[in-house]
Amino acid sequence: MATQTVEGSSRSGPRRTVVGDFLKQLNSEHGKVAPGWGTTHLIGVAIALFAIFLSIILEIYNSSVLLDGISMN
Amino acid sequence: MGLPWYRVHTIVLNDLGCLLFVHIMHTALVAVIFYPSDHSYEGVAGAHILFSGLCFLAAIWHWVYWDLEIFCDNRIGKPSLDLPKIFEIHLFLSGVACFGFGAFHVIGLYGLGIWVSDPYGLTGKVQPVNLVGIASHHIAAGTLGILVGLFHLSVRPPQRLYKGLRKGNIEIVLSISIVVIFFAAFVVAETMWCGYFQQEIYQRVSAVLAENQSLLEAWCKIPEKLAFYDYIGNDPAKGGLFKMGSMDNGDGIAVGWLGHPIFRDKDERELFVHQGDKIVRADTPSKRAESNYSVKPVGVTAEFYYGELNGVSYSDPAIVKKYARHRATLKSDGVFRNSLRDWFTFGHASFALLFFFGHIWHGARTLFKDIFAGIDPNLDAQVEFGAF
Numbered sequence: 001m002a003t004q005t006v007e008g009s010s011r012s013g014p015r016r017t018v019v020g021d022f023l024k025q026l027n028s029e030h031g032k033v034a035p036g037w038g039t040t041h042l043i044g045v046a047i048a049l050f051a052i053f054l055s056i057i058l059e060i061y062n063s064s065v066l067l068d069g070i071s072m073n
Numbered sequence: 074m075g076l077p078w079y080r081v082h083t084i085v086l087n088d089l090g091c092l093l094f095v096h097i098m099h100t101a102l103v104a105v106i107f108y109p110s111d112h113s114y115e116g117v118a119g120a121h122i123l124f125s126g127l128c129f130l131a132a133i134w135h136w137v138y139w140d141l142e143i144f145c146d147n148r149i150g151k152p153s154l155d156l157p158k159i160f161e162i163h164l165f166l167s168g169v170a171c172f173g174f175g176a177f178h179v180i181g182l183y184g185l186g187i188w189v190s191d192p193y194g195l196t197g198k199v200q201p202v203n204l205v206g207i208a209s210h211h212i213a214a215g216t217l218g219i220l221v222g223l224f225h226l227s228v229r230p231p232q233r234l235y236k237g238l239r240k241g242n243i244e245i246v247l248s249i250s251i252v253v254i255f256f257a258a259f260v261v262a263e264t265m266w267c268g269y270f271q272q273e274i275y276q277r278v279s280a281v282l283a284e285n286q287s288l289l290e291a292w293c294k295i296p297e298k299l300a301f302y303d304y305i306g307n308d309p310a311k312g313g314l315f316k317m318g319s320m321d322n323g324d325g326i327a328v329g330w331l332g333h334p335i336f337r338d339k340d341e342r343e344l345f346v347h348q349g350d351k352i353v354r355a356d357t358p359s360k361r362a363e364s365n366y367s368v369k370p371v372g373v374t375a376e377f378y379y380g381e382l383n384g385v386s387y388s389d390p391a392i393v394k395k396y397a398r399h400r401a402t403l404k405s406d407g408v409f410r411n412s413l414r415d416w417f418t419f420g421h422a423s424f425a426l427l428f429f430f431g432h433i434w435h436g437a438r439t440l441f442k443d444i445f446a447g448i449d450p451n452l453d454a455q456v457e458f459g460a461f
Contacts, residue, residue, distance in 0.1 A: 013142065020143035026162065027143055030153040031241060038231025
């Protein structure tokens with residue numbers, strides 16, 4: 001396949017837009033991380049608490065947990 | 074040469090304008106096929122079509138102007154996407170939308186009130202939402218989404234999790250998105266399979282009775298579709314899926330509704346067909362010696378409300394037992410058919426399983442990509458493949 005390259009280009013780069021300039025900061029930290037384990041323990045606690053919450057509301061709805069003033073009929 | 078057919082969609086990965094285009098176009102198409110039922114506000118339909126049209130135009134714009142500076146990473150001179158940040162932005166916006174929906178639209182504080190189908194898609198018209206749960210759930214979930222979104226805005230992911238979960242690789246995002254789909258599909262398939270129709274029926278009847286209306290008026294208000302879904306012959310868990318041959322007489326296509334039977338013993342206590350931990354007052358004994366609670370001595374009667382047998386009462390034990398046993402108050406021609414409930418369950422369960430497989434597939438591809446490509450697993454540098 002014969003290809004021809006053209007040296008030089010009149011393009012000055014990717015297109016800039018008003019919205020893009022506003023949002024550029026939000027797409028400028030690719031690959032940035034906190035060192036080591038960071039906040040992993042925090043999310044672990046949050047996941048556990050959420051799981052407990054879901055179990056509670058499930059068992060209330062299932063009448064496995066009975067609370068005064070809440071009747072399932 | 075060309076790509077194998079199962080890889081053709083990968084062409085959007087290195088062209089971010091194209092990637093954005095396909096997602097917006099998908100949204101446009103989903104919005105346009107949203108079809109509210111006959112009882113909807115025309116404005117709702119119109120708004121969705123308008124939204125769809127705008128999405129279509131936005132999609133085209135993004136396809137044309139694919140090379141945007143915002144996508145370009147100055148450090149490497151090539152496009153890149155900060156996936157954790159994108160996640161945070163969408164979580165925050167979803168939280169705002171969810172909260173706003175609950176606090177304003179549902180309650181009617183700012184909005185038309187709410188247009189929903191009832192939980193079973195039966196009536197699909199504008200109706201006031203007196204269920205506190207819907208509004209409060211959206212307010213609570215929306216608040217949580219906003220707070221968690223703001224948290225993720227200010228904190229970057231730990232290096233261990235970024236590397237361990239391949240957070241720079243867009244295929245992991247695909248894998249997680251698939252989870253949401255199959256989860257929802259399993260939930261609705263399970264609901265249709267096991268059904269909450271009887272509970273819904275009794276809730277509606279109780280609500281009407283609480284307003285001091287008669288039993289007949291209460292049962293008048295039960296939509297036939299809901300009663301049909303409750304019909305035990307349609308329950309997939311009771312062999313209602315792809316029934317073949319007649320299991321007994323009098324089961325098959327429904328041509329009418331005999332009515333709702335209420336069973337009472339001779340003390341006028343209302344009895345229910347056994348479905349759980351209730352006190353047993355009448356049963357069908359297998360031996361004469363166990364016949365204390367047999368239907369005849371207990372004096373069980375069956376009286377019908379609404380339907381073709383409205384007002385009719387039976388005290389003959391054989392007839393009472395027939396109606397108690399089958400809950401089969403739909404007249405039939407003895408021919409077996411499928412029902413909407415069966416097909417809904419089958420379709421959603423099938424797709425849920427497919428999407429579960431898809432989740433495992435794309436998750437595995439992401440997590441084991443380096444092994445598949447023959448890279449030394451002991452290689453320690455932060456190497457990312459298919460970075461977008």
